[in-house]
Amino acid sequence: xxxxxxxxxxxxxxxxxxxxxTCRASQxxxxxxxxxxxxxxxxxxxxxxxxSQSISGVPSRFSGSGSGTDFTLTINGLExxxxxxxxxxxxxxxxxxxxxxxxxxx
Amino acid sequence: xxxxxxxxxxxxxxxxxxRLSCAASGFTFGSYWMSWVRQTPGRGLEWVxxxxxxxxxxxxxxxxxxxxxxxRDNAQNxxxxxxxxxxxxxxxxxxxxRMFYYFEYWGQGTLVAVSS
Numbered sequence: 001x002x003x004x005x006x007x008x009x010x011x012x013x014x015x016x017x018x019x020x021x022t023c024r025a026s027q028x029x030x031x032x033x034x035x036x037x038x039x040x041x042x043x044x045x046x047x048x049x050x051x052s053q054s055i056s057g058v059p060s061r062f063s064g065s066g067s068g069t070d071f072t073l074t075i076n077g078l079e080x081x082x083x084x085x086x087x088x089x090x091x092x093x094x095x096x097x098x099x100x101x102x103x104x105x106x
Numbered sequence: 107x108x109x110x111x112x113x114x115x116x117x118x119x120x121x122x123x124x125r126l127s128c129a130a131s132g133f134t135f136g137s138y139w140m141s142w143v144r145q146t147p148g149r150g151l152e153w154v155x156x157x158x159x160x161x162x163x164x165x166x167x168x169x170x171x172x173x174x175x176x177x178r179d180n181a182q183n184x185x186x187x188x189x190x191x192x193x194x195x196x197x198x199x200x201x202x203x204r205m206f207y208y209f210e211y212w213g214q215g216t217l218v219a220v221s222s
Binding site: 032034036043044045046049050087089091094095096097098099100101 | 150151152153165167168201207208209210211212213214215
């Protein structure tokens with residue numbers, strides 16, 4: 001099973017700052033790494049697919065990068081509505097797995 | 107617009123059974139793989155099971171294999187999860203998810219609580 005390790009677990013943020021969340025895989029997943037956002041009380045929603053591909057309707061301030069075992073989610077110019085938990089997910093091999101999550105707090 | 111509306115869930119005793127349902131609309135249900143994913147405060151997000159478009163292939167997480175059964179009815183645009191021999195550790199919010207290789211659209215979630 002591929003283990004995904006996210007860091008940090010928690011992040012205290014301020015509006016307009018640049019936020020970087022990392023996800024490290026225990027073995028290579030190529031670019032089969034996806035990111036989700038979960039706002040309080042809501043279901044997760046797809047944010048970035050295949051490491052860096054954007055999703056229709058997702059603000060352009062969200063971007064992703066990486067391949068192999070190291071990945072990054074970047075929020076350029078954080079907005080208050082971005083306060084949420086963020087999860088990475090690998091679909092390279094079964095069982096698919098998720099990172100433990102990064103919770104942003106203002 | 108894609109909608110996944112879940113029903114079922116609730117409180118059940120250890121060893122008991124429960125069936126979750128998911129009604130899909132806004133897309134051609136039979137053209138997509140579907141999944142169940144669960145979430146707990148302690149273990150985070152955990153994939154439970156996948157089912158192929160026509161139901162001919164099914165895959166399960168090791169923690170539920172032999173106890174849970176995923177199924178679908180494409181004529182009724184519905185996805186199901188039959189859960190047997192439930193354990194305390196199966197307590198979670200369960201999500202119905204439309205998938206490609208990533209989890210595209212999520213249902214609203216339904217709480218399954220296993221407790222005596």
